[in-house]
Amino acid sequence: MKILKFGGTSVANDENIKKVKSIVQNAPDSKIGVVVSAFGGVTDMLLNSLDRASSQNKNYENTLNEIEERHIAVIKNLFPINKQSPILSRVKSQLNDLETLLEGSFLIGETTPRLSDKVVSYGELLSSFIISEFFISEGLDATLKDGRTLIKTDESFGNANVDFELTYHTCSTYFADVKEKVTVVPGFVSSSHNGNATTLGRGGSDYTAAILAAATNADVLEIWTDVSGMYTANPKLVKQAKCVSHISYEEAMELSHFGAKVLYPPTIQPVLTKEIPIVIKNTFAPDEEGTYITKNENDNTKTVRGISHVESITLLSLEGSGMVGIPGISKRFFETLSQEGISVVMITQASSEHSICVGISDKDAKQAAIAVNNTFEYEIASKRIDPVHVEQNLAIVALVGDNMKSHQGLSGKMFSTLGKNNVNIRAIAQGASERNISAVIRKDDVKKALNTLHEAFFEENIKQLNLFVMGVGNVGARFLTQIKKQKAYLKNELKLNIRVIGISNSRTMVFNEDGISLSSWEQELANGVKANKDTFIDRVNKLNYRNSIFVDNTASMDVAKTYTRYLNNSISVVTCNKIACSSGYESYKELKQLAKKYSAPFLFETNVGAGLPIIDTLKHLIASGDKINKIQAVLSGSLNFVFNNFNANTTFHDVVKQAQEEGYTEPDPTVDLSGIDVMRKILILARESGYVLEIEDIENKSFLPEESLNTNSNETFFESLKKYEKNFQLLYSKAAAKECKLKYVAQFENGKASVGLQEIPKGHDFYNLEGSDNIVLFYTERYPNQPMIIKGAGAGADVTASGIFADIIRIGNF
Structure with missing residues (x-):
């Protein structure tokens, strides 16, 4: 028995559904459970339409029409005309039921968690019906099974708790008796003991698949998505990220908890207990290996397995001398957050008990601050505890690996690597197992931090240098030619990957976040925007790249005066311009001190003797x-x-x-x-x-x-x-x-x-x-x-x- 789950992007349109059919069709000759999500984006559209309807906004009808048009378009593209009628009839009937629910919400001007679960379930119910009918029309031995009859829960609408004993019995009985090879099941949806529609919360389709796999003692659970497995970092932010071929359940949970969206933490628990392997595969590149998730193999040679992050984090800090030695402070603090339904992502506490700091979602920040201040109103009024301190627009970056505890110096390497690139760490959390080392940083520093850490831990010591070059006359042009000529040598022999990100002369400037071609930089610069040294600096700072170097090939006093602005942002300066170092001694001294303070080298070898050392x-x-x-x-x-x-x-x-x-x-x-x-x-x-x-x-x-x-x-x-x-x-x-x-x-x-x-x-x-x-x-x-x-x-x-x-x-x- 195999369970295959296909996410929203995998079933977003008719072309993708055809790819899904090919994958299922080529699966080995054993029973297969196929769990499908709603068409990509439909769940959000359903929630949006309900929100508008409950606000008595007639525009909910427009969203409902978009949902209908989308499903009808898929049907017309998947099925020949002579087979469309019964399928269209069933889909329109379900959409009519959905419309009735939304009309009711519109008329009373409100919604309930129970109604929300019923409305949002239509995404998976519609997609699973269309996909199962397409499988059958294509000759697959397939059938449809409503997930609400298989998975039983309580009535915690929006994130229901599964009755595993009853669910496992129902699922194992069904799959033991079903005759068809392929059973299509809608993900995410379930029902209570009273028969009311419920849903399994964020990542619910993955959870459905994991429950079915555990209930049937499946050989494997395959999660099919739009990436080829779990990566060493988010490939959208770190282009050098690599697919991890094999990791443990615990590592996968840590990575998914900290932002790896190909898998959600609750998904793993049902299969972890029974040690059922999970494979993350790419619907659009099915031949690629993907990621294999099993129990820890105790391979001590592998330390850091991935770098993940969570954005939109707020730090909530409670401090004060009145906390020291007073029992129950932590209990009251966390109890307050729990009663408000606020999830804590990260905790750190000073050994002196003088402060407690937690990371929560930005959206909960205001509510949390009010609640905590109310709880400690007496202590705050008597000056024993300060009002809760709130810091927003932060993010968490985390190193993950089962065997990090067996290797010394990983924390130091992580923090020094970030520090050298001016990534300020606001808080740190590290469990005793040392499977996860987390740091809170500015949200604007996430891309730089991820790339810096990935370079340090995964890229075979290849260091990427990002250059911003001002002045491309005789010296500057030859400098770029030399980089082009030596680029391969530097990468292979010195483990340096040099990219030129920005170039400016006195007339124009150009930036390319992927690196300017050193074969056509003249043309790119000619077509650039008007040069401005202040705008140039602002762009360099906004890009916020790791290992950034400003290269001044001019003889301009105005340019020399900008060095402090680069060094203050941990951007190294290399110059052949002698003006800065021969200006007033205090200015020269300041540049040298800034270079030390921000670990940003200030080098000017060519000031004396050109290329001579x-x-x-x-x-x-x-x-x-x-x-x-x-x-x-x-x-x-x-x-x-x-x-x-x-x-x-x-x-x-x-x-x-x-x-x-x-x-x-x-x-x-x-x-x-x-x-x-x-x-x-x-x-x-x-x-x-x-x-x-x-x-x-x-x-x-x-x-x-x-x-x-x-x-x-x-x-x-x-x-x-x-x-x-x-x-x-x-x-x-x-x-x-x-x-x-x-x-x-x-x-x-x-x-x-x-x-x-x-x-x-x-x-x-x-x-x-x-x-x-x-x-x-x-x-x-x-x-x-x-x-x-x-x-x-x-x-x-x-x-x-x-x-x-x-x-x-x-x-x-x-």
Whole structure:
């Protein structure tokens, strides 16, 4: 004997019903009980029509007409014309009875639980009749059995209690005697000992199927739905969620209790006692394995089996010193909620007895608060207990697994994983069995929390990084190209999955929650909306993705000022923009502190030396206990390029123009040639060495004429270079006469810093510096005489992009 249950989506229309017929038809040659729900959405329509009728709203007739049209359309699509008449006649007769009930409710302007059960039962009664007739017309050996004659209950209308002894006897007797192979039974419906229609409550069709399976000692109970089993998390919110092939009854109950809607907790109890397996299958993909539910196999290798959640939760907290040591407080609290018919989802209590906190449904919050405050009215008036505190718009996320208690550190891993992504935990509950670890969080954080936890516990340590990129000029475009090229390598070798979610330039911006294609991002950006840095931030925060990283490839001061807003929301910042780290020391310090406070890395390796590991090396020296005594460096790839190519046969103007066109300078070349860029870099190195320094403290020995420094456009700047060509040639000839080379040098020693053009003699570490290379000499307590030297390409879009990329990878390994 097998029991198959098909949910509302599985029988939503004629096409789906045909799929159901194929599944039943291909079942093994043994007796089959087929439990069916109402057509998808019909139960809600019935409740809606009754609500309108009892409110004396004539629109209930419109809903009733929709129900009738829906069922008639299914009949006409399932049956040939010559077989439709008797079926239509029976359905219309039942709908006429339904109409009479609704008219009665409309006339008296009220409803009752008893009437509600009678009205809502028509969904399953109609669907089961149509489906059984279709089976018979298709040649199946089938019959229809009214579930109300099989399942007997008390008269707790809306959620009736089953008389199992009588029900089991009735069901076992019927299925032992029935001759047809297939028996179609309407789910959800039952009847009292007095013959009144009752229903089995939420998930009632599953419950019907479980009762029939237990009563007949079925070999298996199959639940057919629109997903291929129970998943490690809600696949609508976690795209990487996987089907769980085998779990225990207890794990299934925990997952279903915390929001896994493919199964309802009461369903499992009748079959659990008799250890009848349950299989969750997909009506629309019947060949997929599904989930097999049995008793615990004690497989200690499997810890967390699923992550579930419940939304629309309210925390109700009762606190006060008057609770400590006073017996009966908890009893009164929970008794009050029970008397109000309010279900408690989660309980947590301080060991000091100073507070009790429970999770309830949002819809019960107002009623619960009034009732509890009334119960403790005396204690509240005497200031011994505070008025009940209500927090709404929350949710519960839960880790579930039979064997979690056998593995240390799961709770810590769960909470630290959430904390690193700025998911604040309001309350925690964990049973002694440790089958379930639950945390209350903001409802807005549910998607981030589920994805973060799923990544930590199920995705083979593959970490997803979600990037929001501002600035896609030379550096930004090459950065995106590098990500595209290395995407597969990063995923396979470093276990990092990088997605670009948002891109902006100065004109437009675009977002794609599934990730922007790195093959067509230019077209997507061109068709984006008008760029706005504030709107960009708001969208990043609203998306609320785990492991979010803001990447700034601009040289904009306005963009640099937004970093605090990202870090405050636990969004990491990676930037090649030097303005933030070279602004006022207090601002720099604030960014560093925010990064620590919210576990959101703030990385700016490319601020000094582009792709060279200068800042990273400096950090390691300081972290290991070394102290920086002196720094000497050529830090401007732009100026090095310029002075390596400038000679008696060239003009200074032409060389600077070439440097700009090849991307070695900032968009405004005066930033480089004035020395301000080098000042910022040595300032950053000094600060990272542990010194408090402002940019005004740095001596700048500029080689540019005052007129060139004060130009207000690139055009006038380049014209001024032509005007003062003799000055530049004189600088070159003086150095050449001494067999020296011109290098723009930054120096920091004894707490003081300076930048300026110097004549470098042969034999000096700086003398043979080629092209746009940078070089840094770190003199430390451990390297007092022979400095630590870092040398290499220090400018150019490709190396800068690679430096940004390296910072992204550092965060991925964080």
